[in-house]
Amino acid sequence: xxxxxxxxxxxxxxxxxxxxxxxxxxxxxxxxxxxxxxxxxxxxxxxxxxxxxxxxxxxxxxxxxxxxxxxxxxxxxxxxxxxxxxxxxxxxxxxxxxxxxxxxxxxxxxxxxxxxxxxxxxxxxxxxxxxxxxxxxxxxxxxxxxxxxxxxxxxxxxxxxxxxxxxxxxxxxxxxxxxxxxxxxxxxxxxxxxxxxx
Numbered sequence: 001x002x003x004x005x006x007x008x009x010x011x012x013x014x015x016x017x018x019x020x021x022x023x024x025x026x027x028x029x030x031x032x033x034x035x036x037x038x039x040x041x042x043x044x045x046x047x048x049x050x051x052x053x054x055x056x057x058x059x060x061x062x063x064x065x066x067x068x069x070x071x072x073x074x075x076x077x078x079x080x081x082x083x084x085x086x087x088x089x090x091x092x093x094x095x096x097x098x099x100x101x102x103x104x105x106x107x108x109x110x111x112x113x114x115x116x117x118x119x120x121x122x123x124x125x126x127x128x129x130x131x132x133x134x135x136x137x138x139x140x141x142x143x144x145x146x147x148x149x150x151x152x153x154x155x156x157x158x159x160x161x162x163x164x165x166x167x168x169x170x171x172x173x174x175x176x177x178x179x180x181x182x183x184x185x186x187x188x189x190x191x192x193x194x195x196x197x198x
Contacts, residue, residue, distance in 0.1 A: 021086065074086050078111060078113065078149065082100065084097045086098050107144070112158060133146070143159075144158060
């Protein structure tokens, strides 16, 4: 994926996060405003909104190389313990949402949902969850909780770090790939958030 395509989908994700929680009339007006500025952006947003309304995710093989899965709605309960508050990011493996506990514990997390159409066996998902649970490093968001949904979809509740996306942090500094790997491994981006999608 080239830089312009990455930037396009960054803008789509950001705009979708704004639109999905708006009432229908405001959503339509805001979508029209996006369309006046960028017709391609508006078309991709309209397609994602239609998929979200239908409750279906996009299959990249059916819709072309630029399609991405439709995110879950705010308010959805995951694992019986977390309520989704808003989309933070979408990646090739799934979605990352800001979520809150539904019980008496007042805590916000970055909840990562693996795409439902990826054939990940439950045993592998549990093994990955156990590996994450053992990780302990000041520059790695800690695992708070994990599980496998009724449809077999793994989810991971990670410590939520409010800050800039790590990709935005690197982009502002015009870092090439070796510099991104070097600086992030040294903890230069430790203040970056949990928003980077899986």
